[in-house]
Each structure stands twice: as structure tokens, then as C-alpha cells.
Amino acid sequence: MYANTRKMNILLCIILLFRHILHVFAYSEEPKCYTSCDYQILKTVIQLEQKLNNMELIVQKQQDVINKLSTEHGAVYVRWGRNICPDGSSLVYNGYTAGKHYNKKGSGGDTICLPSNPSWSNYTGKSSPKGLIYGTEIDLKDPSGIFPYSVNEQDMPCVVCRSQRSAILxxxxxxxxxxxxxxxYTGYLMAGMDDRLGSYNHICMDSQPEFIPNGSGNNNQHILYLVQAQCGSLPCPPYVQGRELACVVCSK
Known part of the structure; x- marks a missing residue:
């Protein structure tokens, strides 16, 4: 008799558990227990349900973070010769195109974009053996027909941009x-002069460069020249002897 009663109570508990679940989904309220079933079992189910809800909230928050990170990818690049970024890219900082002296062997071999508002750490200001960096000008005798206006001996700005796309080339x-x-952006490939000591890397100068105000003096420091193709190991065609090379900065 006791065994049968126990089985009936278990069966009633199972029925009530299903009823509880249905009430939670349909009415979002806890049903009353009308039998003498083990209330601890029902309490445990409710606790498990609450933990499940908490886990779902955690998973949703993690998914929100993943979605945010997936939409915030991007890559940075320098737009040489301009103060503003192209449409679709955001400004990181703007500044001045700079590098080593055109006719000296030492210092860094790269052209860099120095910020227009430098900040300083420790410094001495003394003229002792150090690397030196200079502003940049273009040497291009007029009329060249390369740029839409005269750029000869003009000092060059630069701007660092952030593209929403993840790859830059x-x-x-x-x-x-x-x-x-x-x-x-599109432009022309520029570097140091072939017969000078101060070699530096190639950059893509914007095809419509802006100039630094009052920067038209012939300072002859870090100087950029157009790059021309030379036949030999470089096959001609498709290249043409002495022809200046264009360039383009692409994102994907």
C-alpha cells in the first residue's frame, strides 16, 4: 500500500513539474503545489531554471561583445602629402612628412609621419652624436605634367588614417x-634620388598634394623624387624605360 502511494506521489510530482514548466513559459509565474510531493525537487527545478536564465544572459552579453568587436575591425595607413583622410576613413592624427638627410649615410632609412603636436619625455637638447630627422620637400622641376600644379620645393604634410577595412596594401x-x-587614394611612387647617399623607402605621394604653410623654401634636407622604371632585369615591356611610376593605396 505504501509503495503504491509512493509511486502515485512521484507520478504527481512529474505531472506538476511539467505543469510548472508550462506555467513559466505561458504565464511567467510559479504554479502552486497542491499535493504532498517532495517540494525540494520542485525547488531544485526552479533553481536550475534560474541558473539557466542567468547563463542565457551571460551568453547574450558575450555575443554582444563579439558582435561589437567584429564591427570594430580596421587598419591604419599614411596618406602622404595630405592633411585629411579619404571618405570612409577616420583621422588618427595629421602631421609632417619627415626623414633622414638626403645626402647623409646615417639615421633611419624610412620616411615617417611626425605628429603636428609633439609631446616630450626626457631630453637634453645638446648637439651630441644623435640621429637626425628633417622635414620633407619634393624636388620636381616645372612644368612636369605629373601633378596638376607646381609642387617643386614644397614641404609635405601627411595624415594617418584608419580604414574600416582590415587590410591595407x-x-x-x-x-x-x-x-x-x-x-x-592614388598617387605617384617617390623615394630618394638614385645617386645620393641617403637612401630611404618608397612612399605613395598623393596625386593632389597639399603643402605645409610657408614651406616653399629650398631647404634641401629630406628630399623626395619621382621613381622611374629602368629596363634590364626589370622587363620592358610591360615597363617603359624612364617612365614615372604611379601607385595606389587599397583596402579590403
Missing amino acids: MVPAQNNCFSGWHVE
Whole structure:
């Protein structure tokens, strides 16, 4: 008799558990227990349900973070010769194109974008053996027909931009991006003069450069020149002897 009663109570508890679940989903309220079933079992189910709800909230928050991170990807690049970023890219900082002296062997070999508002840590200001960095000017005798206006001996600004796309590529000897890539800006390949000591890296100077105000003096420090193709190991065609190379900065 006791065994049968126990089985009935278990069966009633199972029925009430299902009833409780149905009430939670349908009415969001806890049903009353009308039998003498083990209330501890029902309490445990309710606690498990609350833990499940908490876990769902945690998972949703994690998914929100993942979604946010996936939409905040991007890459940075320098737009040489301009003060503003192209449409679709945001400003990181603007400044001055700078590098080593055009006719000296030492200091860094790269052209960099110095911020327009420098901040200083410890310094001496003494003229002792150190690396030196200079502002940049273009040497290009007029009329060249390369740029739409005179750029000779003009000092060059620069701007660091952040693209919403995750990959950035500067393509030399191209004036358009490959299929699937987005044009950030087009320009001309520039570097140091071939017969000078101070060699430095190639950069893509914007095809419509701006100038630093009052920067037209012939300072002859970090000087940029157009880069021309030279036949030999470089096959001609497709390249042409002495022809200046275009460039394009692409994102994807």
C-alpha cells in the first residue's frame, strides 16, 4: 500500500513539474503545489531554471561583445602629402612628412609621419652624436605634367588614417586597385634620388598634394623624387624605360 502511494506521489510530482514548466513559459509565474510531493525537487527545478536564465544572459552579453568587436575591425595607413583622410576613413592624427638627410649615410632609412603636436619625455637638447630627422620637400622641376600644379620645393604634410577595412596594401605601378579591393587614394611612387647617399623607402605621394604653410623654401634636407622604371632585369615591356611610376593605396 505504501509503495503504491509512493509511486502515485512521484507520478504527481512529474505531472506538476511539467505543469510548472508550462506555467513559466505561458504565464511567467510559479504554479502552486497542491499535493504532498517532495517540494525540494520542485525547488531544485526552479533553481536550475534560474541558473539557466542567468547563463542565457551571460551568453547574450558575450555575443554582444563579439558582435561589437567584429564591427570594430580596421587598419591604419599614411596618406602622404595630405592633411585629411579619404571618405570612409577616420583621422588618427595629421602631421609632417619627415626623414633622414638626403645626402647623409646615417639615421633611419624610412620616411615617417611626425605628429603636428609633439609631446616630450626626457631630453637634453645638446648637439651630441644623435640621429637626425628633417622635414620633407619634393624636388620636381616645372612644368612636369605629373601633378596638376607646381609642387617643386614644397614641404609635405601627411595624415594617418584608419580604414574600416582590415587590410591595407600599397600597390606600386598601378593607378587602380585589383578586383575586390577599395581605393583609398592614388598617387605617384617617390623615394630618394638614385645617386645620393641617403637612401630611404618608397612612399605613395598623393596625386593632389597639399603643402605645409610657408614651406616653399629650398631647404634641401629630406628630399623626395619621382621613381622611374629602368629596363634590364626589370622587363620592358610591360615597363617603359624612364617612365614615372604611379601607385595606389587599397583596402579590403
